Amino acid sequence: MITTLGLRQVREQDRWLLWGWRNSERIRTVSVHDEEIPREKHDAWFTERLPGMHNKTVIVEWSGAPVGWFQVEHWDESTRSGEWGVALGEQHLAPLGLGGALPLLALSHAFTRLRAVQMTGRVLDLNKNMLSIMRRLGVPVIDHVDEPSRQARGEDIGMTVYRVERWDWPHIHDLGSSLVSSSLRAAIAAAYSQPLSE
Numbered sequence: 001m002i003t004t005l006g007l008r009q010v011r012e013q014d015r016w017l018l019w020g021w022r023n024s025e026r027i028r029t030v031s032v033h034d035e036e037i038p039r040e041k042h043d044a045w046f047t048e049r050l051p052g053m054h055n056k057t058v059i060v061e062w063s064g065a066p067v068g069w070f071q072v073e074h075w076d077e078s079t080r081s082g083e084w085g086v087a088l089g090e091q092h093l094a095p096l097g098l099g100g101a102l103p104l105l106a107l108s109h110a111f112t113r114l115r116a117v118q119m120t121g122r123v124l125d126l127n128k129n130m131l132s133i134m135r136r137l138g139v140p141v142i143d144h145v146d147e148p149s150r151q152a153r154g155e156d157i158g159m160t161v162y163r164v165e166r167w168d169w170p171h172i173h174d175l176g177s178s179l180v181s182s183s184l185r186a187a188i189a190a191a192y193s194q195p196l197s198e
Helices: 012-022 025-029 039-053 098-113 128-137 169-179 182-192
Strands: 005-009 057-062 065-076 081-088 118-124 141-150 156-165
Touching: 005 098, 005 182, 012 025, 012 039, 012 065, 057 098, 065 098, 081 098, 098 118, 098 128, 098 169, 098 182, 118 128, 128 156, 128 169, 156 169
Parallel strands: 081 118
Antiparallel strands: 005 057, 057 065, 065 081, 118 156, 141 156
């Protein structure tokens, strides 16, 4: 099997894949809303949101297998701004370094395909891995929320807020590209040379 990176639109058949990923203990632990989502609630949410997910929720595949996703949320067409989020659903199927490259994939999508002007991201203080990734990428910090997030478990957890402006993006892209392996860098470049798959 050829080891390639693929980016595609979310599909109807991803309904339960996303539910399983989102409800995994690993992903819920680093999510602002860490409660387990009931099947019925997810089903209704997915049915309502699927039409609006076009170009906003992207499934990341490796060698043809779905391994994670990134999304653009709260998109404002008039200001061309929004928020980004990422998650690696299948760590064991993804190549080393792909999890750390997900913010690059999300921001590349926003700034090149959606022509974003400004993008905001949020990372909980307990997500040490992503905090380290954002630091290495040089993503500007705009705030640390002192009013902590209240998670389902009753934990008070702070959050770092990041913002990338259009003029920041070329530097972040170049720096991030230099931090991934040459093979992964080539796979990312190849994926973005193609239209987003349906």
